[in-house]
Amino acid sequence: MAAPVDLWASHFGLSATPFTKAVPAAKLFERDAHAEAVARIRYCINEAALAVIVGDTGAGKTVALRAAVAGLDRTRYSVIYLANPSGGCRGIYVAIATALGATPRFHKAEAINQAAALLAAEEHERHRRVVLVIDEAHLLTPEQLEEIRLLSNAELDSASPFAGILIGQPTLAVRLRQGVFSALDQRISVRYSLVGMDLAESISYLRHHLAICGRSDPLIADDAAGRLHRYANGLPRALNNAATAALMAAAADGKPLVDDVCAKKAIAELTRT
Ligand SMILES: Nc1ncnc2c1ncn2[C@@H]1O[C@H](COP(=O)(O)OP(=O)(O)OP(=O)(O)O)[C@@H](O)[C@H]1O
Numbered sequence: 001m002a003a004p005v006d007l008w009a010s011h012f013g014l015s016a017t018p019f020t021k022a023v024p025a026a027k028l029f030e031r032d033a034h035a036e037a038v039a040r041i042r043y044c045i046n047e048a049a050l051a052v053i054v055g056d057t058g059a060g061k062t063v064a065l066r067a068a069v070a071g072l073d074r075t076r077y078s079v080i081y082l083a084n085p086s087g088g089c090r091g092i093y094v095a096i097a098t099a100l101g102a103t104p105r106f107h108k109a110e111a112i113n114q115a116a117a118l119l120a121a122e123e124h125e126r127h128r129r130v131v132l133v134i135d136e137a138h139l140l141t142p143e144q145l146e147e148i149r150l151l152s153n154a155e156l157d158s159a160s161p162f163a164g165i166l167i168g169q170p171t172l173a174v175r176l177r178q179g180v181f182s183a184l185d186q187r188i189s190v191r192y193s194l195v196g197m198d199l200a201e202s203i204s205y206l207r208h209h210l211a212i213c214g215r216s217d218p219l220i221a222d223d224a225a226g227r228l229h230r231y232a233n234g235l236p237r238a239l240n241n242a243a244t245a246a247l248m249a250a251a252a253d254g255k256p257l258v259d260d261v262c263a264k265k266a267i268a269e270l271t272r273t
């Protein structure tokens with residue numbers, strides 16, 4: 001089924017509504033930082049390492065993760081994705097056991113042994129690598145961080161039985177550096193901080209999103225794009241919202257493209273509401 005087109009988007013002759021969440025992996029904007037984050041996540045997966053990927057909200061962390069795992073052969077990799085760590089320690093074991101086809105044990109001590117055994121069997125017997133991803137990992141409690149260390153440590157210092165990827169806001173990296181978490185911190189061999197885009201990247205990003213919706217010619221004037229970029233601090237999600245508001249303002253005024261007046265109006269509205 002073709003994606004629906006909002007009225008304001010059809011005003012510009014766009015074939016789909018731009019700046020949505022639903023960008024297929026093959027059509028992502030390949031800025032350097034995104035490519036680097038994807039490369040590090042892939043390295044972490046290949047090496048069965050522990051990785052920490054941080055960045056401000058809306059920087060593109062989850063998108064990079066999606067891109068990194070999109071091409072994985074699911075007969076050789078099991079990706080276990082926890083959208084957030086709100087289920088406590090048990091939530092992590094339950095996710096592992098369930099994803100690997102077992103019934104999670106009820107008692108905590110049994111559950112951790114079960115998870116560790118399942119991870120080891122998957123790696124060594126089925127030769128299938130488990131990729132355990134915990135998103136919003138800045139919300140992990142100290143107990144959960146300790147459990148993750150124990151799981152990654154289950155085979156003494158020999159190879160880790162899985163690839164672990166913690167994704168979160170910059171406070172995650174700060175927390176991990178606190179002394180109490182040093183044992184886990186030392187095991188993290190892949191780190192990346194995904195920053196916002198510079199002006200040139202933001203302009204290309206805006207054009208990219210419009211091009212995948214059918215308009216390759218510049219629809220947003222450079223001064224307007226600069227204003228949207230500064231408002232969004234170069235962060236993709238905030239830029240999506242600002243660009244959408246600016247396109248709506250231009251459509252409401254019957255303008256063929258987004259000029260700086262539209263960008264100003266859009267930002268005034270976004271900061272007011
Ligand atoms: N490389 C990219 N190409 C195209 N769009 C992107 C890209 N990176 C981010 N985006 C856009 O930005 C939005 C926000 O990205 P994402 O959800 O990955 O942010 P996040 O860093 O995970 O934020 P949060 O911390 O709030 O979870 C996406 O829904 C997508 O529309």
Ligand SMILES: [Mg+2]
Pocket residue numbers: 061062063135
């Ligand atoms: Mg995210």
